[in-house]
Amino acid sequence: MTLAAHEQHALVDRLMSACGGSYPPEIRRRFFISGPQWAAAYRGQALFHAPTREPVEPSDVIRHFSEIGIGWWTSHDTDIISPGELMTGKQDEILDSIATSLKQYGLQCSMVTGETFFSPVWAGSPAGEQPEVRAYAARRLENVVGIAHKLGARFVVYWPGTLGYQFQGIVDETVMLKRYADLINAACEKDLSLAHTRGTSTMRHCLEAKPFEPQAELILPTTDAMLGFIGSGLLKYPEMVGVNTEYLHELMWGGAPRAALARALVAGKLWHIDINDGYRLKHDVDLGVGLINPLDWLNVLVLLRAHGYSGPFNLDYKPARTTSNYGVFKVSFPTAVDRFITLWEIAGEVMTDPIINEATRALETGGGVADVNNPDAVFEGNKELWTLHELISHRLFQILLGQHRGRTFVDVKP
């Protein structure tokens, strides 16, 4: 039976309920989950794709987030203020009306980020040769810090976008790094002076890397590169600067996101995380968290829970272009939040699982070989223990699928 357009909402609603319920907004709000303005308002456009959705106003995004139970809102400067209105009186008016919407719907702004990738002015990168481009970039980043203060955010994110080049040999990379550092230094200085005059604390400034896109070659393509940059001596206030690691961006270059997060954790710099999903060695598909790599996401959350990560989880994904405007808030956001919370809960089950715990303890205790100078004896004395690696992996699979809670396959016929 065909379903006319006006009957399709009802089908979506019925099948969503048939999925077996969802977390209530009060539970969702307990998590530091933030919803980006740009994700909700993304219209499905790309280089080879025309938009599939209508524009959505920031106040509607905020209202929908509130109904869903997403307690935090994030935005680029240009998601809410058009480039021509930035740094004008109109900017203040817009920010006042955003602050009113946030208050009205009980949300808080957790993070503001600056657009340094879309405008033609960044064609040669925000840290290119021309002093006037860099001066404008510095003003833009300082302005982002001002917006963040005004909206009460605690985090500022910088994804430098076009920081790199199309043609080899046109720039000295060390000079470009130095110039980029000058921009971050300017933003930190603005923050220090605003925090001082307002009597508030400074922001956490978080650098975000992406391995490819939108520039052909990138100067800072990974979280590790960002960590190296933070420790390079080029930043005046390295203690104010950390990273925003995006799950998919680490996967895109072929890395293990969990290991990338671990490296940022041990550096004490993992302050912000963009949550989403996708594939290795593909472009930035920004799919909803857990839809592609739920097992890996489970392990990521075990790591983060084990180390007490307490920063935001920012839903930096793109609702599929096959999802309608209605579907964005009815299906895409609530299901992304609920998959995250479910995986969080399952991560807790992994951490307290007696089988995994006993196996891990046994592995760490070792076989007790006395002669540590004898590799053959060390191997022989431990080799049965190492089977536990595969056993733990199987157990993780079972926990992910709920088999540890009694899901069995006794009736399955070949």
Ligand code: GLT
């Ligand atoms: C852009 C990018 C994201 C970043 C945003 C922050 S901009 O959408 O692809 O990964 O987090 O500037």
Ligand code: MN
């Ligand atoms: Mn991101």
Ligand code: MN
């Ligand atoms: Mn991305």
